[in-house]
Every structure is written in structure tokens, then in C-alpha cells.
Amino acid sequence: MIEVKDVTKKFGRKTVLKGVNFTAEKGKITCLIGINGVGKTTVMKAIMNLTPIDGGEILINGEKIHKGSYEKITFIPDTITMLPQMKIKEAFTFMADFYDSWNQKRAEELLEFFRLKETDRISELSKGNTAKVNLILGLALDVDYVLMDEPFSGIDIFSREQIAEVFTSHLIEDRGVIITTHEINDIEHLIDKAVLLDNGVVLKEFDTEEMRENEGKSVIDVMREVYRG
Amino acid sequence: MNRFLKLVNFEFTRFWKLYLVLIGVTILFQVVGIIVESQMYLSRANKAIYEELVSVSDFISQYGKMSFYQFASTGWFIGTMMFCAATLLIYVFFIWYRDWFGKNTFSYRLLVLPTARLNIYLAKATTILLFVLGLLAVQLVLLPVESKVLQWLVPDEFRHDLSIEEMTNLYYLELLYPSAFIDFILYYGTGMAAVCVVFTAILFERSYRLKGIFMGIFYVAASLFIVIAPLLVNEFLLDNYFFENELFYMVIGAGLLVWAAAIWLGNYLLNRKIRV
Numbered sequence: 094m095i096e097v098k099d100v101t102k103k104f105g106r107k108t109v110l111k112g113v114n115f116t117a118e119k120g121k122i123t124c125l126i127g128i129n130g131v132g133k134t135t136v137m138k139a140i141m142n143l144t145p146i147d148g149g150e151i152l153i154n155g156e157k158i159h160k161g162s163y164e165k166i167t168f169i170p171d172t173i174t175m176l177p178q179m180k181i182k183e184a185f186t187f188m189a190d191f192y193d194s195w196n197q198k199r200a201e202e203l204l205e206f207f208r209l210k211e212t213d214r215i216s217e218l219s220k221g222n223t224a225k226v227n228l229i230l231g232l233a234l235d236v237d238y239v240l241m242d243e244p245f246s247g248i249d250i251f252s253r254e255q256i257a258e259v260f261t262s263h264l265i266e267d268r269g270v271i272i273t274t275h276e277i278n279d280i281e282h283l284i285d286k287a288v289l290l291d292n293g294v295v296l297k298e299f300d301t302e303e304m305r306e307n308e309g310k311s312v313i314d315v316m317r318e319v320y321r322g
Numbered sequence: 323m324n325r326f327l328k329l330v331n332f333e334f335t336r337f338w339k340l341y342l343v344l345i346g347v348t349i350l351f352q353v354v355g356i357i358v359e360s361q362m363y364l365s366r367a368n369k370a371i372y373e374e375l376v377s378v379s380d381f382i383s384q385y386g387k388m389s390f391y392q393f394a395s396t397g398w399f400i401g402t403m404m405f406c407a408a409t410l411l412i413y414v415f416f417i418w419y420r421d422w423f424g425k426n427t428f429s430y431r432l433l434v435l436p437t438a439r440l441n442i443y444l445a446k447a448t449t450i451l452l453f454v455l456g457l458l459a460v461q462l463v464l465l466p467v468e469s470k471v472l473q474w475l476v477p478d479e480f481r482h483d484l485s486i487e488e489m490t491n492l493y494y495l496e497l498l499y500p501s502a503f504i505d506f507i508l509y510y511g512t513g514m515a516a517v518c519v520v521f522t523a524i525l526f527e528r529s530y531r532l533k534g535i536f537m538g539i540f541y542v543a544a545s546l547f548i549v550i551a552p553l554l555v556n557e558f559l560l561d562n563y564f565f566e567n568e569l570f571y572m573v574i575g576a577g578l579l580v581w582a583a584a585i586w587l588g589n590y591l592l593n594r595k596i597r598v
Contacts, residue, residue: 141434163434191435191436
């Protein structure tokens with residue numbers, strides 16, 4: 094389980110996270126929802142120790158993050174994490190060199206699914222295909238948790254559909270996923286848990302299935318209630 | 323291969339093409355330079371001897387014999403060395419900043435590799451050292467080649483041959499190729515300590531951004547002060563109480579302290595403060 098406990102973060106005088114609390118479990122898709130600038134990406138970076146926090150604690154399977162944690166958790170930001178001059182094949186070699194959890198078979202499976210070629214150079218790919226490569230690099234690791242930051246941001250509808258398909262496939266099964274988005278429509282039906290963030294605080298955290306069954310509300314309905322008041 | 327060596331290999335490969343260009347430029351300019359300088363010397367000799375009817379011995383006493391010593395003071399030689407030094411100096415900064423800026427954000431990947439973050443720091447420092455030593459080796463191989471070219475172009479009576487040892491004892495080359503091993507360790511150890519201090523200053527900037535620039539500058543100044551502190555204390559407070567060799571060991575100790583502190587601080591910043 095990923096536990097984010099009372100996390101605070103300041104940038105200069107501005108406090109962007111004001112005691113954020115939530116948990117994300119293995120085998121479930123947790124979605125951090127909020128408009129741009131509410132601190133979603135900062136939370137993701139804080140979980141990966143890519144930005145220091147000023148207060149609180151983040152635990153992954155009960156432990157603070159350490160070098161070994163990166164074999165258990167991966168982050169897929171909305172920007173490519175490989176050198177653009179690399180071919181996809183070279184990026185795969187790099188990952189295989191450094192990660193014991195790299196699953197080459199799965200990488201090739203994903204490559205085929207997204208109809209990309211190993212010989213493609215990253216810098217020559219469209220934004221949608223670059224996002225797919227990023228996704229492959231993250232999902233081809235045999236990790237417990239996958240963090241995705243705005244995976245649908247700025248890409249065409251067909252690429253979105255393909256990426257959304259991944260969420261219902263065996264590639265995600267049994268993993269814990271934390272995804273951030275401000276475009277909830279694409280994945281509303283896929284998420285298990287929603288965490289609504291605004292102005293650096295968690296406004297509401299709920300199980301989407303329970304919400305649908307007990308109150309008959311979709312995630313978007315709850316968002317309207319919470320954000321519009 | 324462990325992850326540290328993989329990182330060194332990766333960092334080295336990233337600069338490899340540019341590095342080959344650097345080596346190519348060095349070879350080209352120095353070989354062309356020695357040909358041009360030899361031809362200029364010979365044409366001056368020809369003009370003096372055949373047109374102005376100066377005797378060979380008078381010409382030599384006036385202009386001296388052509389040797390590597392003369393070539394080493396020309397722009398062809400010094401220029402290429404300065405160019406290589408400047409490129410590597412810029413690379414000390416570039417090796418970090420290219421991972422944060424530009425089209426790619428490789429820092430995202432680099433910092434989530436399942437290895438101690440200190441390895442990233444040490445791999446980058448090792449890469450710089452390898453580049454420096456590589457260029458030194460190329461230059462060392464070039465010296466006898468240039469000497470040979472000189473022998474082909476300039477007749478014996480106008481030429482003064484130098485051995486490799488004599489060549490490396492000239493001017494600033496003595497600094498690059500110290501004759502004693504302990505000096506080699508000392509010079510290059512000082513260089514690497516300086517590289518580590520700059521690396522840590524860069525990490526201050528990457529961790530605290532604008533505030534980090536000032537912290538970095540202060541940190542570099544403080545490191546420098548610590549290294550020369552024994553000299554200052556001896557000069558201004560103790561009225562030259564210590565012997566020179568005692569001072570030397572104190573400066574070495576202070577230098578080692580600064581080097582260790584740079585690595586410790588770099589590790590701390592990479593693990594606790596760095597921002598992507």
C-alpha cells in the first residue's frame with residue numbers, strides 16, 4: 094500500500110500541499126483529480142522522492158522510499174524520460190541494464206499493441222506515440238505500483254483509446270495504480286478510488302463503486318458537488 | 323557489471339561523439355600547426371640565407387633552431403589545449419544541466435534508477451576524469467608524432483630534437499605531465515576535488531533554484547577558503563610559525579576535507595533536496 098500521510102510542501106512562500114492524506118492499494122486504480130495547479134504532480138513527485146516534502150510522511154509497503162523501492166514502483170510522467178536521440182530498442186536496453194524488474198517480453202508485447210517499432214527514434218515520434226513509449230517503459234517493469242501523471246494530456250483520441258485499453262488489460266491487473274488527470278471522462282469507468290484535490294488539500298476521498306451503488310453518483314457528479322459547491 | 327560502471331559507461335557514451343571531434347580537432351590543428359610553423363621557419367631561413375646571404379650559423383644564432391619548444395608556445399598548440407580544457411570545463415556543468423533542460427527530462431529516469439543516487443554523482447565525476455586522462459593520453463601520443471613530423475620537414479642543422487621527457491618538462495606541460503607520481507596524484511586530485519565542489523554547487527542550484535545559486539557561490543567560496551585557511555592563519559595570525567612542509571600537509575588535509583564534504587553534501591542534496 095502507498096500511504097501519503099499529512100504531507101505538506103511549500104514552493105517559496107506558497108504552500109502547495111497542506112496536509113495531504115490518502116492511500117492507494119495494490120490491485121486498485123486510484124485517481125487524483127483536480128484542476129491544473131492543485132498539486133497533483135507534486136504529490137506524484139513526492140511519492141517518488143523527486144521533490145522533497147516539508148512535512149508528513151510517505152510510505153510504500155510500510156517503508157520510506159529507498160533505492161530498492163524503484164524496482165517496486167514506477168513513475169510515468171507526462172514527458173519522455175529517455176534521451177530523445179535513442180531508438181526504442183536502445184531505451185529497452187537501458188532499462189534492461191538497470192532494472193532487474195524489466196520484463197522484455199512484456200515490453201515487446203506492448204510495442205506490438207501500440208504498433209510501434211523497435212527501430213523508431215524517440216525524437217521522431219508524435220506526441221501520442223511518445224506518450225505510448227513512456228507508458229511502455231513504465232509498464233514493462235514488473236512493479237507493484239504504477240504512477241501515471243496526465244497520461245492523456247495533449248494526445249489524439251485514438252491514442253487515448255489505446256492507452257485507456259491498457260487499463261482494462263492484464264498489464265494493469267494486480268498492480269496498484271495512481272493516476273492524475275483533469276480529464277476524467279476517459280477513465281471514469283475504470284477507476285476504483287477517487288481523491289479530489291483542491292488548493293493543496295484533499296476535499297474528498299471515495300470508493301467509486303460504493304458511490305455509484307449507495308448514492309447513485311458518478312465521479313463527475315461528485316466532482317460537480319465538491320468543486321462547484 | 324555493477325550499476326556504477328554501467329552509469330559511467332552510459333555517461334561516457336553520451337559524450338563520445340563530441341569527444342572524438344575534440345580529439346580530431348586536437349590532432350588536426352597540432353599536426354597542421356607543426357607543418358605550418360616548420361614551413362614558416364624554413365622559408366624565413368631560405369630568405370635569410372639565399373636572398374640576404376646570411377650564413378647558417380648567423381641565422382641560427384639570431385633565430386635559434388626549430389624545435390618543439392618553439393612550437394609549444396604557438397597558438398596551434400596552446401590554442402588546442404585551451405579549447406579542450408574549455409570544452410571539458412563547460413561539460414562539467416553540461417553533464418548535469420542537460421538532464422534537466424531541453425526536450426528531454428532524463429533526470430526523471432536518472433533519479434529513479436534502483437541504485438544509490440551517489441552513484442550518479444560519482445559516475446559523472448569519473449566520466450570527467452576519464453575524458454581528461456584520455457585527452458592527456460592523446461596528447462602524449464601526439465608529442466612523438468609531432469617530433470617526427472618536425473624531423474621530416476626541417477633539416478638536421480636547423481633542428482633541435484627533444485626527448486619526450488624534455489617535451490613534457492616544458493612550460494605548462496610540466497603541470498599536465500608531472501614527472502613524479504605523487505605530483506600526478508596531487509595535481510589531478512586537486513582537479514577532481516574542484517570538479518566535485520562545482521558538482522555540489524550545481525546540486526545546490528538544482529535543489530534550491532534561485533536561492534541555490536547564492537548558496538552554491540557561497541559554498542564554493544567557503545570551500546576555497548577552507549583550503550587556503552592554513553596559509554592565511556600562518557601568514558596573518560601566527561607570524562609564519564609553521565615550516566613549509568607542515569603547511570603543505572595542512573593544505574592537503576584541508577583539501578581532502580573539502581573533497582569529502584563535497585561528496586557528502588552532494589549525496590545529501592541528491593537524496594533529500596533535489597527537485598525535478
